[in-house]
Amino acid sequence: MRVAHDDDLRFAHVLADDADAQTLSRFRAEDLRIETKDDDTPVTDADRETEEAIRRTLSRARPRDSIVGEEFGTDGYSARRWVIDPIDGTKNYVRGVPVWATLIALMVEDKVMAGVVSAPALNRRWWAARGSGAWTGRSLSAASRCRVSDVASLAEASLSYSDLEEWESRGALPRFLDLTRACRRTRAYGDFWSYMLLADGAVDIATEPELALHDVAALIPIVEEAGGTFTDLAGKPAAYGAGAVATNGRFHDEVLAYLSAG
Template sequence: MATYDDDLRLAHVLADAVERTALDLFGSPDLHLSVTDDGALITQATSRLEELLRHQLQRTRPRDRVEGRVLETTGHGDRRWVLDALDGTANYVRGVPVWATLISLVVEDEPVLGLVAAPSLARRWWAGRGSGAWTGRQLSRARPVRVSDTSVLEHASVSVDEVASWLFGPHGDGFAQLCDRVWRTRAFGDFWSHALVAEGAADVALAATADVYQLSALSAIVHEAGGRVTDPWGAGVTGPDASAPTPVLVTNAHLHELALATLAPQDGAHG
């Protein structure tokens, strides 16, 4: 099996390259939100951080393809670096410290590496296929992570974002039942919900919408930690046939089928 240790080290170098700028701009009153054509929130910092990431990749992986949320795709081939320079943009602008840079490597349409760098939380989460999932401040000070072994829905800790989208969407009845059955619900939001599932601190995470720039990194980490990632109908969210943006269900795998069955719309509607 191919290993991606060199690429993981590079992903940390990329995160290092943007960390100071990201922290300097965090919560600046000069930042303003705007919306991309696909509905994602961005700000001036998004472009600046993506430029820095691309500059490093051009120097170190000039033959790889690079895809980002803001700038045009460059390069070609089966190795694709997928960048979400700023996940949690609304938090970033409002001064809430839950935001991160997401970096992933996709080979032949499958995410094989993911890194989440959250400098305001002083944490990173990362994984490479076959190398396990890890968290820490940096490579040299890391600990392995694994999803929880919770297998009873009534014992589960669930993190959910955009409650109204779930409650009034096609899974509304199922979502209400899920919230009623589980031990507790919280709203950590954005990348953090999924990272917490990967490290076993939460058991289930629900995202009302996520796209390829987020899912490539997050799914690589969750899968390597032993979890599962699908849409609420059970379909995959990465690969050539995946549709995005899409709602997402992330679990420790033990609870996945239970969560899917509970969420299932009574009329079987999709969308």
């Protein structure tokens, strides 16, 4: 049975292939150019050149679609929007840590219909389209299905996050620490990696207090098609909400209760 947006998902893989070639060619390059943006986060020539390359391909192949990118903002006003993060994990990228990825998502109206997460330095890729499941592998033809864990209680759960500073800066560190104490294990795998480990069934909770649309869009369908639950901190759809909470679905409300407690 043909699933809606299969063609878009295949096209997203083409975009990811090109992005992988671009990002890998600059990873650990001695002449990598690094600047600091207004929000005090790093950006490299690889970030910008990769997003520019994706935009050029989209303008040729999907000229009626709009584009939302981390580095160059929004172009167009179509109900179909491609959401791009050329390098999620730029801080890792500039330090030579191989945990970074290109995130590519297609939104129709306000719903994410397909997503690809490509981490070439890890030799891993994850993807999903609505109704077709979540998958990981080197290509569409060499893939295995992603499924969240069956861990049934918070007391047995493994939690992944990015860092403590973000929770502290928002006055939410005590609530977050209470959650960590309720779990069996915590690790700061960070960025996209937390959510892909969740989709793989390797961790059971991934959460962050603030994410932009380009940070989260591609992650949502992969987690949900793997059987997980993905919301913001208030339990609402995550694409435009405050922060992110993703779980295997078994104790999602319990996690939300910790993070929203007064």
